[in-house]
Amino acid sequence: MAADRPTVPPSQDGPQPEGNAFLVVAAGRGSRVGGDGAPKQYRPLAGRTVLRRTLEAIDRCPGIDRVMVVIHPDDEALYHDAIAGLSPSYALLPPAHGGETRQRSVLLGLRALSATAPRHVLVHDAARPFLTPAIVAAALETLGQGQRAVLAALPVSDTLKKADETGANVATTVDRAGLYGAQTPQSFDFASILSAHEAAAASGVADLTDDASVAQWAGLTVALVPGDPANIKITTGEDLMQADERLRMLEALASLGDIRTATAYDVHAFEPGDHVMLGGIRIDHDHALKGHSDADVVLHALTDAVLATICDGDIGHHFPPGEAEWHKATSDRFLRFAVERVAERGGRIRHLDATIVCEHPKIGPHRETMRASIARIAGLPLDRVSVKATTSEKLGFTGRGEGIAALATATVALPLSLEDTDPEAS
Template sequence: MSETAAVVVAAGRGIRVGGGTPKQYRRVGGKAVLTRTLEALARHPGLARIQVVIAPDAAAFYGECLGDLAPGHAAKLLPPVEGGATRQLSVRAGLEALAGAGAPSLVLVHDAARPFVDAALIDRAVAAARAHRAAVPGIPVTDTIKRIDPQGLVVETPPREALRAVQTPQAFAFAPLLDAHRSAAAQGLDGFTDDGALAEWAGLPVALFEGDVRNRKITQAADLDEADRAFGGAAASDDAAAPASLASGASMTLVTRLGTGFDVHAFTEGDHVWLGGVRIPADRGVLAHSDGDVVLHALTDAILGALADGDIGVHFPPSDPRWRGASSDQFLADAVARVAARGGVIDHLDVTVLCEQPRIGPHREAIRARIAEVAGVPVSAVSIKATTTEKLGFVGRAEGLAAQAAATIRLP
């Protein structure tokens, strides 16, 4: 059957969030996490069927999820199947159920606890499955990673440029993935924690496609609270229901707003500059009260402009000694939090750097990744460009550098 189906793994206990209800059935914005995830998948026109895998004792929880689904979304759902003692066994149960109902050509395997999956990420997953037959979404690793021995001593610091944090949905040609699961089961192996690793074990080449930093997995109680705020509800950690208007699926109109920002700093003695949260070696530094990151300063002002909420100097005055030498990512994070506090979302961030030196090209992707991480948007929503001024003005004379930015947001 030439179609794409999805397996949603919802059989876990989710105990790290606390409370007596598994995390996939806790409510965010008036609906269960699993309901949010299923709606995100079901509304995508490229997915024909969805196979949910649940715990043996979760039928009542799952029934409540179905009752909260938006009209029409249940039509793609197959009857749920019971999972096993490990994630690998649960995924296999879902794949076997799909095979019994008429095997699809492609399958996406997705965690129930990732309700922020969007259409663009699903598009990339399906395209990657068609192109590579086995592919996983990944995002750049921004923290330094250490490998330790059993005694807790560091034995290796792998270069993070070659590392990616892997998410779901993971995407595969259906038949090879099912064969890999059956082969692992025949050899008594059931501990693979993701299907990409199982595919690697089976000898399948696994490609990586661009993930989404917003596609975070709910793991801790704080994640539930954050998700609840994002979906516009009451405090999820208290298991409280959202207002009736939200629980019933009432929609809220979001209006698009555009803000712009500009920042400039003169060069001074030094050996590096900060641009977009990335430390870049340079012949000189910049004269600034904070770290002088013109990219993050311009972006912060652009977001504040879209909010009509003053500028960076209003919220972080240079006269305040707290901000002397401060990292500018906290300024951007504050502006992003102000968008979220007003129920808004950030759609796109665009920056142009004006400088003769340093060269931006070698650092472009690292800058995009860092901005995306701080702003909580996918890398695809961040644009970084650079230009000179043809030797004109202070930029042309290499006396300093500047950045101009635009931010597109949506507010209720």
């Protein structure tokens, strides 16, 4: 193996290395996919091309600010059709033209990308449309620690056999300990991998099958980070068919949304007074409910139930009872806050239900007014709010008329990503 070749520092009056780039290799012909159609990266995958699916997957990965695709010179029209209407958060740079081999295509892509002076580059196969953000995050973290070459890979789990000269019989079993299956992206300090590719080309070394091999040939240490079983490469027609079925299933599940239900319970004791607040309305009574705020036991339970659907603590966490700001505060503020927290996650309240447990006051005459109040506070149609009441048959503190309890259930719908629906994704 050659000694590590030093990289040339950028000119002081030129652009300084900055940011993280993806180089997507899409210049191959993909002959093993079969058929007489376009190269595999331009074949349809659940309604969009494989390449577009890959570019969309990259857009779900934080920390990427620019992407360049390396294409075959004959594929300009196919490429522009594939990206039509795509509006990613990263800058999609003009494509580079590839060469006769993958190694040559990557070198030409790196040269074209050098004009933007990225600090890091992640080289990725266009035919891996199931890239997950976790892989990219692990690679960027490792590069940020000073590593110059990073390989996403999975430990080999199958027993490996080596065939004899005829290829028809098993010659020996290969020890799989320490063996890994390489994936992409393969991630690098940009100047280091460009220098390694230039050196390999200058030396006539043209048979290296991936960029980690180029880095090793140049003397770079390649760190391992976990790959993902979901991050498959589409190679054959069967791969494409299975990927299409899988993606259609995931998108169908994602369209349903992330439906969550949570329950909560609250209780307040009686104290001297002339009314209680329940569900945001005043009800005349010979006692009041004791609490730091207005002690609306119904809105408190509903607030906790809504917060629980997004695992966002409880009412006491957000509105500590010892703080003067919340003394005698109206509890509609608490429920409205919880609803807004769900909205910030892109979610919507689908249904609220409250059960009030007390002997007095009688809830029936106030039920519909209470429903309307809760619906107004939560911004819901009336038919998505339910209020019920029961007694405890003279049992317990509510049966003895010492206070009121409330149970609440909230149902919300949150956005669901493809990764959330995929049992194979990490």
